[in-house]
Amino acid sequence: MNEQERIDLFRRAFPFWDRMSEVDKETFLRSSYEKKFKKGTNVHDGNECTGVILVKSGSLRLYLLSDEGKEITLYRLFPGDLCIFSASCALHSITFDIFIDSEEDSECTVVSGCAYEDLVRRMSEVKIFTLESALSALSDIMWVMQQILFLSIDKRLSIFLLDESAKTGSDTVKLTHEQIARYMGTAREVVSRMLKYFASEGLITSSRADGIRLLDKKRLRALTR
Amino acid sequence: MNEQERIDLFRRAFPFWDRMSEVDKETFLRSSYEKKFKKGTNVHDGNECTGVILVKSGSLRLYLLSDEGKEITLYRLFPGDLCIFSASCALHSITFDIFIDSEEDSECTVVSGCAYEDLVRRMSEVKIFTLESALSALSDIMWVMQQILFLSIDKRLSIFLLDESAKTGSDTVKLTHEQIARYMGTAREVVSRMLKYFASEGLITSSRADGIRLLDKKRLRALTR
Numbered sequence: 001m002n003e004q005e006r007i008d009l010f011r012r013a014f015p016f017w018d019r020m021s022e023v024d025k026e027t028f029l030r031s032s033y034e035k036k037f038k039k040g041t042n043v044h045d046g047n048e049c050t051g052v053i054l055v056k057s058g059s060l061r062l063y064l065l066s067d068e069g070k071e072i073t074l075y076r077l078f079p080g081d082l083c084i085f086s087a088s089c090a091l092h093s094i095t096f097d098i099f100i101d102s103e104e105d106s107e108c109t110v111v112s113g114c115a116y117e118d119l120v121r122r123m124s125e126v127k128i129f130t131l132e133s134a135l136s137a138l139s140d141i142m143w144v145m146q147q148i149l150f151l152s153i154d155k156r157l158s159i160f161l162l163d164e165s166a167k168t169g170s171d172t173v174k175l176t177h178e179q180i181a182r183y184m185g186t187a188r189e190v191v192s193r194m195l196k197y198f199a200s201e202g203l204i205t206s207s208r209a210d211g212i213r214l215l216d217k218k219r220l221r222a223l224t225r
Numbered sequence: 226m227n228e229q230e231r232i233d234l235f236r237r238a239f240p241f242w243d244r245m246s247e248v249d250k251e252t253f254l255r256s257s258y259e260k261k262f263k264k265g266t267n268v269h270d271g272n273e274c275t276g277v278i279l280v281k282s283g284s285l286r287l288y289l290l291s292d293e294g295k296e297i298t299l300y301r302l303f304p305g306d307l308c309i310f311s312a313s314c315a316l317h318s319i320t321f322d323i324f325i326d327s328e329e330d331s332e333c334t335v336v337s338g339c340a341y342e343d344l345v346r347r348m349s350e351v352k353i354f355t356l357e358s359a360l361s362a363l364s365d366i367m368w369v370m371q372q373i374l375f376l377s378i379d380k381r382l383s384i385f386l387l388d389e390s391a392k393t394g395s396d397t398v399k400l401t402h403e404q405i406a407r408y409m410g411t412a413r414e415v416v417s418r419m420l421k422y423f424a425s426e427g428l429i430t431s432s433r434a435d436g437i438r439l440l441d442k443k444r445l446r447a448l449t450r
Contacts, residue, residue, distance in 0.1 A: 066374075091360075124353060132356060135359055148374060149370070150289075150291035
């Protein structure tokens with residue numbers, strides 16, 4: 001990525017770019033770098049201040065991690081998305097740890113936490129952008145949490161399968177029960193049991209080789225209500 | 226409450242008060258009012274924009290409510306506390322509904338949502354205060370959610386009993402199993418079963434008349450680890 005491409009990227013990602021001073025732009029550019037992450041590697045570990053992450057290709061998964069190693073997937077980031085939680089030094093009001101893994105081979109541009117934090121301190125527009133980004137992401141996270149806490153497993157599983165199918169444009173969901181359980185923040189056994197029930201009702205077929213095929217989306221949709 | 230008392234209250238609650246124009250202060254005062262809530266009544270219903278609530282006496286309970294009527298208590302507000310979520314018209318990035326009930330007879334001062342929102346739009350300092358208050362409260366809420374999702378019931382129940390006992394300065398917790406279940410976002414049966422187990426272990430005694438008496442706080446504390 002040459003400098004002009006990076007400037008274009010920043011202009012799209014940061015609505016305050018054009019109001020930054022030339023010196024600040026210079027510092028911002030100098031403090032940012034490209035980074036590649038292999039599939040399955042850790043991108044951000046709760047305690048660090050990695051910086052603002054812009055996803056160029058691939059996908060990242062944000063999750064919570066318990067002391068016992070249990071994970072809850074919050075959401076995923078795709079090309080064009082920006083992650084503000086990884087710039088934790090600029091977000092003092094956030095006191096919980098978020099972890100980020102690379103779900104596929106991914107390329108990102110990272111703006112260093114220090115440079116970003118310095119700007120947040122000096123420009124109230126940057127501070128407002130940062131707080132609003134975090135608040136809006138947290139609001140989405142609350143929705144996920146409410147789903148987990150309130151909805152019954154059959155509802156959540158049918159919503160998940162229909163979402164996946166819509167996202168990939170295919171009637172087959174190519175994920176293992178283990179992966180689905182991790183996305184849903186539940187146990188593999190719970191997912192397997194419910195999929196078996198769905199299959200017995202003729203809603204899906206499930207096999208190790210072919211994944212999960214949605215046979216009756218109409219009735220799956222009825223379950224989500 | 227006379228005008229001077231209200232000015233003193235606002236000066237303590239809003240760090241930007243002294244930098245507001247005289248006209249804005251005037252509007253702020255004219256748009257705020259005292260309100261009394263009887264124990265158990267609803268103070269704020271997710272959809273409305275009630276305004277910023279300052280608690281003067283009593284206590285309020287913030288909770289999430291599912292379509293099926295299931296509740297999850299997020300936290301409680303005590304005298305001196307401020308609630309920003311009830312000013313939802315000034316917080317566009319928040320897309321989930323929060324409900325507030327009065328837990329005891331309570332007195333509050335309410336700053337109308339419209340007047341507050343107008344100020345947020347015009348003063349970036351007020352906007353930053355609003356976003357930071359919301360973000361910091363949401364960060365606490367995330368902690369509660371993580372507790373619910375990650376911790377086992379015995380841990381959570383012992384933490385709850387010890388917290389209550391510390392809060393009230395008494396070794397007896399005068400709440401019904403139903404109330405405890407609601408605070409913990411779980412079912413009454415789950416709480417009753419675990420209390421029965423605690424009693425059989427000699428950690429507590431539980432009776433309808435006397436409430437829950439903590440007999441062995443040391444071992445209860447060990448359970449929280």
